[in-house]
Amino acid sequence: MSFGSKPERPETRIQQRNRVAIRAAALKVFSTFGYRGSTVDQIATEAGLSKPNLLYYFPSKEAIYRELLETLLETWLDPLNEMDADGEPVEELIGYVRRKLDMSRNFPRESRLFANEIIQGAPQIETELSGSLKQLVDEKCVVIRKWIAEGKIADVHPHHLIFSIWSLTQHYADFDVQVRAVLGKEDPFDNAETYLTQLFTRLLRV
Amino acid sequence: MSFGSKPERPETRIQQRNRVAIRAAALKVFSTFGYRGSTVDQIATEAGLSKPNLLYYFPSKEAIYRELLETLLETWLDPLNEMDADGEPVEELIGYVRRKLDMSRNFPRESRLFANEIIQGAPQIETELSGSLKQLVDEKCVVIRKWIAEGKIADVHPHHLIFSIWSLTQHYADFDVQVRAVLGKEDPFDNAETYLTQLFTRLLRV
DNA sequence: GTCTATAAATAGATAGAC
């Protein structure tokens, strides 16, 4: 069945399935070995395809990586976006901490993908860091300063407050191996939320 | 001048200089690209040597990496080792935070070397993580629990307290690019120490 | 000790059959 004369055909089911499989495989491999440490062959095998077959869907290794990174960047900033200037300040900030911790729990690979990229100097997302990311953070810092001025939360450095939320929550995804090695049998996330809630409550309450 | 008949000759000045240069170059390259993303050629060039010449000093790429990692592991745990069970608890813990932050400021490459290794699953130092590292941390957690029982600091989860010190301080080294991109002109370390001191004071005081 | 040359393996990407 042909629908119209449009030259751009819609994706077949098999194409969709393969693209999804490739993205999932690429996330797994890139998040573990970083861009340079990963090979197209690894990704193809992980996706259940041959190397040339994978390259039928994506033009190059870099293309897969870039698409993955840019697609995930939006999702990654959602939790911060959701922080509401009109909500109850301490609740809003602790809610943000919770959402970030949930991301570490449910999407550790995505976290490690970004961690690898940034530790290695962020060659692919430098622009976004000092562009859209900085802009979003700066906006939220205005809100935090307002909360401080209104006496709703303690007087802390807004940017460093946000850095501390990032580092504390992402640590459980990025350094998962270390955390689990040190904890032994205890599950990290069993007590992380309680600890972080306690920490930010004590830090922020006036 | 020959001293005795010992077959193992001491290193010449030139050998010492080259070994030092190789270690420095390897630290720079490995900390930026991770083990798999780094090449011997890069390290050799950075050290001002040819590739075969570098391999005259070290048998393989892995040998350089392993030596580097194991040598630095001790140094890396010094700040925690120095924490004194008989000192004033809040001071001791905040002192530990300060020393870790100083490491991030003065040895960011070492921090990123470990970060890369651990994010990528710690294939080379798994044993140390659940061995000597876990042991040291567990010992210090006993001390922390004692301080809590004595009412000297607030009741917090000892392991997560240590994780939070690691993540908050190392973040400034590992995610340096992101931190600077977001802060703009402001130097991260200008306010990090004040912020972290404030954070841990509020968290720990009874 | 340091170099050139090179072996051997691997990696990214393409050609062309089916």
Place this chain on the structure above:
DNA sequence: GTCTATCTATTTATAGAC
């Protein structure tokens, strides 16, 4: 769409001259 075969470049490591 997927495969085999292959090209080209890169990478680890070694051989052997100087």
